[in-house]
Amino acid sequence: MSTLDHLREHRPSIVVSALATTFGVGLLTVTHVFAQLVARDGAVSSSPTVANLLSLVASVFVGLALYVGAVVTANTFATVVAGRAPTIALLRLLGSSARAQRRAVAREGLVVGITGALLGTLLGTGLVIGAVRVLVGQSRLPDADYSFVSPTTVLPAVAVVLTTVAAAWVGSRKVLQVTPLQATAAAQDEPVGSRPRRVGRAVVAGLLIAGGGVLVAAGVVLGFADASGVLVAFVGGVVSFTGVVVGAHVIMPAVLHAVGRSFGTGQVARLAAENAVRQPERSTRATIGIVIGVTLVTTLAVALETLRTFIDTIVDDPSYAAELDTMFTTTLAVMMALVGFSAVIAAVGMVNDMSLSVLQRRRELGLLRAVGATAAQVRRMILLEAAQMSVTAVAVGVVLGIGYGWAGAQALLGSAGQGALLPPSLPVGVLVGLAITAALLAGAAALVPARRATATTPVEALAAR
Numbered sequence: 001m002s003t004l005d006h007l008r009e010h011r012p013s014i015v016v017s018a019l020a021t022t023f024g025v026g027l028l029t030v031t032h033v034f035a036q037l038v039a040r041d042g043a044v045s046s047s048p049t050v051a052n053l054l055s056l057v058a059s060v061f062v063g064l065a066l067y068v069g070a071v072v073t074a075n076t077f078a079t080v081v082a083g084r085a086p087t088i089a090l091l092r093l094l095g096s097s098a099r100a101q102r103r104a105v106a107r108e109g110l111v112v113g114i115t116g117a118l119l120g121t122l123l124g125t126g127l128v129i130g131a132v133r134v135l136v137g138q139s140r141l142p143d144a145d146y147s148f149v150s151p152t153t154v155l156p157a158v159a160v161v162l163t164t165v166a167a168a169w170v171g172s173r174k175v176l177q178v179t180p181l182q183a184t185a186a187a188q189d190e191p192v193g194s195r196p197r198r199v200g201r202a203v204v205a206g207l208l209i210a211g212g213g214v215l216v217a218a219g220v221v222l223g224f225a226d227a228s229g230v231l232v233a234f235v236g237g238v239v240s241f242t243g244v245v246v247g248a249h250v251i252m253p254a255v256l257h258a259v260g261r262s263f264g265t266g267q268v269a270r271l272a273a274e275n276a277v278r279q280p281e282r283s284t285r286a287t288i289g290i291v292i293g294v295t296l297v298t299t300l301a302v303a304l305e306t307l308r309t310f311i312d313t314i315v316d317d318p319s320y321a322a323e324l325d326t327m328f329t330t331t332l333a334v335m336m337a338l339v340g341f342s343a344v345i346a347a348v349g350m351v352n353d354m355s356l357s358v359l360q361r362r363r364e365l366g367l368l369r370a371v372g373a374t375a376a377q378v379r380r381m382i383l384l385e386a387a388q389m390s391v392t393a394v395a396v397g398v399v400l401g402i403g404y405g406w407a408g409a410q411a412l413l414g415s416a417g418q419g420a421l422l423p424p425s426l427p428v429g430v431l432v433g434l435a436i437t438a439a440l441l442a443g444a445a446a447l448v449p450a451r452r453a454t455a456t457t458p459v460e461a462l463a464a465r
Contacts, residue, residue: 012351016348018115020160023065026127068292112168113163117156118157208247209240212241219407220233222411227411227413256277263384296342365378387442389445
């Protein structure tokens with residue numbers, strides 16, 4: 001397979017890298033422009049402090065986007081390597097070493113990272129320049145000689161290249177498991193029964209979840225005496241959620257199975273449900289990025305909504321309450337836009353994993369067509385698989401987000417609430433938006449794969465390797 005063909009396989013990874021770079025460069029460039037405005041207004045003494053604060057906030061959100069992008073990229077490379085197993089095995093049979101093949105995949109990660117970083121840098125800078133020109137033309141910004149380049153704006157591009165290479169190296173570890181004997185077999189992930197149980201990984205995940213849960217509970221309890229309990233709860237949330245990510249290969253298949261059963265007992269629905277859990281690692285790769293994004297969005301939304309509800313109960317002045325309500329609404333919208341970008345990156349990853357999964361199952365789908373399944377039934381099965389994964393990912397993320405958001409708000413407000421437990425306030429608009437997103441994501445993830453699966457005749461599909 002040529003380098004060009006390899007790059008075609010990684011087009012979604014290039015998109016993810018470009019999106020992460022665009023987000024990072026755009027956010028830091030906006031911060032740089034805003035710092036110039038602060039200095040222009042005469043607050044020279046305070047402008048370094050403002051600039052540093054803005055850079056810190058921007059770095060947090062850029063870090064989130066890079067983290068989700070790294071997870072998606074690693075999953076994509078793992079899926080691509082699984083699809084190349086026969087080719088890799090044949091090269092092994094001809095004398096190539098597994099480490100040489102893995103280095104080749106890692107080099108692809110370097111090309112993907114550089115390509116995405118260059119595209120994202122140009123796009124992010126261009127978007128900010130265009131936005132500033134429009135705002136100046138509308139007299140919303142003063143007409144000045146703005147600088148759009150600073151040392152910090154190149155950091156996202158460098159970080160994207162490094163994280164993409166690291167993610168490619170992590171995702172390519174499956175190369176080491178490919179043996180020359182597999183040159184005679186079709187490429188598929190190992191089925192559930194033949195995969196050795198990863199006891200160590202499951203134990204580490206359990207310890208992280210349990211330890212983080214204890215810290216979250218301790219933060220809530222400390223919050224009754226002092227608002228600093230929110231810091232303990234935050235650390236606990238990070239630790240426990242890391243445990244969820246580490247143990248996703250155990251958690252996600254179990255939830256997928258439960259969701260799949262709710263889709264009905266018909267033949268097509270049962271096939272879709274079994275396919276989603278038959279390869280747990282593949283399903284986990286497709287869904288964990290969405291879980292991360294939805295958890296972040298829901299956590300922020302629930303925490304801010306609970307804080308707003310609490311303040312509304314203690315403020316007697318209607319006009320002041322209206323001002324606070326506007327402030328919270330604006331803050332929530334900005335935070336959702338920033339954090340939601342990581343969910344967009346994860347969505348691209350899910351669509352890509354679903355497409356690669358269908359491509360690798362051409363023989364299986366061809367066999368279904370050969371034994372009597374219609375094209376419509378195959379399309380419906382793929383749609384149900386995508387719906388099952390998107391619903392599961394959104395549901396898990398919402399449940400985790402509600403828990404984390406409430407714990408953070410309770411730890412922060414416990415002392416002000418005179419020891420009372422505050423009920424979590426659910427942002428209905430955000431939850432409805434997530435439900436709609438799940439439906440749209442399922443459709444997007446199934447559209448191209450379903451068309452590809454039914455465009456090939458059963459004979460051609462059965463002949464595929």
